[in-house]
Amino acid sequence: MKRASLHTLGCRLNQAETSVLESQLRKEGYELVAFGQPTDLLVVNTCSVTKEAERTCRYVVRKTLKHSPEAFVAVTGCYAQTGWQELRSMAGVDLIVGNQFKWDLPAMLPATEHLRKAPKPEVVHSKTIDRDDFILPDYGTPHSTRASVKIQDGCNVMCSFCLIPFARGHERSRVLEDAIREATLLAAAGYREIVLTGVNIGRYQQDGRDLLALIDALERIDGLERIRISSIEPTTIDDGLIERMAASSKLCPYLHVPLQSGDDTILSAMNRPYRVKDFAKLIERVVRAVPSLGLGTDVMVGFPGESEGAFLNTVRLAETLPFSYLHVFPFSPRPGTAALRMNGSVAPGLVRDRATRLAALDRAKRMWFAERHIGSTLPILFEAGETDGFASGTAPNFLRVAVAASDYLTSTTRSVRISAASERWAVGQVLPARHESKAPQTLSLVSIS
Numbered sequence: 379m380k381r382a383s384l385h386t387l388g389c390r391l392n393q394a395e396t397s398v399l400e401s402q403l404r405k406e407g408y409e410l411v412a413f414g415q416p417t418d419l420l421v422v423n424t425c426s427v428t429k430e431a432e433r434t435c436r437y438v439v440r441k442t443l444k445h446s447p448e449a450f451v452a453v454t455g456c457y458a459q460t461g462w463q464e465l466r467s468m469a470g471v472d473l474i475v476g477n478q479f480k481w482d483l484p485a486m487l488p489a490t491e492h493l494r495k496a497p498k499p500e501v502v503h504s505k506t507i508d509r510d511d512f513i514l515p516d517y518g519t520p521h522s523t524r525a526s527v528k529i530q531d532g533c534n535v536m537c538s539f540c541l542i543p544f545a546r547g548h549e550r551s552r553v554l555e556d557a558i559r560e561a562t563l564l565a566a567a568g569y570r571e572i573v574l575t576g577v578n579i580g581r582y583q584q585d586g587r588d589l590l591a592l593i594d595a596l597e598r599i600d601g602l603e604r605i606r607i608s609s610i611e612p613t614t615i616d617d618g619l620i621e622r623m624a625a626s627s628k629l630c631p632y633l634h635v636p637l638q639s640g641d642d643t644i645l646s647a648m649n650r651p652y653r654v655k656d657f658a659k660l661i662e663r664v665v666r667a668v669p670s671l672g673l674g675t676d677v678m679v680g681f682p683g684e685s686e687g688a689f690l691n692t693v694r695l696a697e698t699l700p701f702s703y704l705h706v707f708p709f710s711p712r713p714g715t716a717a718l719r720m721n722g723s724v725a726p727g728l729v730r731d732r733a734t735r736l737a738a739l740d741r742a743k744r745m746w747f748a749e750r751h752i753g754s755t756l757p758i759l760f761e762a763g764e765t766d767g768f769a770s771g772t773a774p775n776f777l778r779v780a781v782a783a784s785d786y787l788t789s790t791t792r793s794v795r796i797s798a799a800s801e802r803w804a805v806g807q808v809l810p811a812r813h814e815s816k817a818p819q820t821l822s823l824v825s826i827s
């Protein structure tokens with residue numbers, strides 16, 4: 379049996395898509411092996427959001443060819459879409475598949491017995507990407523307790539730093555019934571929590587049905603305990619969604635809302651469609667309606683023209699708003715984006731310094747969020763494995779909670795009384811079981827043909 383190893387770079391959406399590719403390859407007769415193990419086929423699902431992600435792609439290919447010099451290497455995803463010319467000259471790459479053709483990749487591979495390295499890479503790519511709503515060709519088998527369900531792709535916003543509209547095309551949504559079918563199968567297989575993923579999921583719109591209509595249908599699925607929204611743009615969070623989050627027992631009180639900058643001049647140069655006042659008002663509204671909210675954000679440092687004053691505006695806003703964590707990114711100039719041509723570049727040392735200062739704030743925010751919960755009792759959905767003698771899982775608001783390790787906690791939801799806090803997680807004790815139900819210890823998706 380031929381072996382296949384898949385490696386994902388970048389976001390949760392890429393992870394969800396790799397999972398679908400894995401299912402397709404399994405059906406084609408491949409044995410899936412962990413990345414780093416000898417293999418006959420390597421598939422890299424790439425990211426192009428930062429220069430670093432591209433460098434990692436090169437590293438992943440080199441590393442695999444060291445232990446498996448004859449491995450056939452296929453590269454797909456956002457870098458294959460936007461950087462296929464550079465990829466063509468990358469040593470060891472045999473097949474480059476743009477995002478438009480990602481799901482055809484398994485069919486493009488030579489028959490397994492003829493899987494040999496090519497003298498030069500074949501490129502399957504088109505500049506344009508479909509705008510139609512979509513169904514997925516297969517469903518993934520997630521590796522964790524939380525299963526990502528892709529509901530949307532593409533973006534029309536054109537932020538000046540972002541390559542995603544070029545890499546993934548215009549907005550389009552997954553056919554609602556197809557998403558529901560996958561979520562139903564996941565629930566039946568024992569997955570308790572699904573995470574709705576996409577590029578701009580607040581813009582979900584399929585045949586007149588919006589994100590709230592999709593959530594309505596998901597809430598009716600038996601056995602599904604939690605529905606979590608992944609990153610969502612601030613301009614797409616409306617009162618209907620806030621009210622649903624406040625009232626629902628399934629929609630998790632959690633939002634990850636990218637801020638990017640706390641300075642209006644920079645937001646305007648970024649072409650972000652809101653200003654600081656709008657963002658702060660939105661957060662105020664959500665927190666008033668959903669007091670238990672867990673709130674994450676993305677912040678970019680070193681965008682062209684970011685003065686010390688502009689950076690301090692970001693720091694002050696991030697300090698003021700009740701974020702439970704910050705993801706801090708240095709600006710990465712990407713070819714083809716408007717920001718590449720902007721004046722006012724920030725010195726790399728200064729960018730690093732600003733990132734370090736915000737990383738310290740991130741740690742303080744995490745500590746504050748964990749401390750807030752000391753003395754409370756929360757339902758924790760436990761994950762597999764242990765770290766440093768602790769089993770851990772998440773609360774509905776995404777607080778990570780650890781307890782003394784125990785195998786039988788995996789994939790169960792248990793009441794935990796929080797007694798201590800750190801930057802890493804809150805620590806507590808599992809209360810005696812009363813209303814708990816068990817999910818299978820080993821999660822596996824029922825097969826779909």
Ligand code: SF4
Pocket residue numbers: 533534535536537540541542543577578611
């Ligand atoms: S909203 Fe802006 S940052 Fe987000 S994917 Fe669209 S263009 Fe990129």
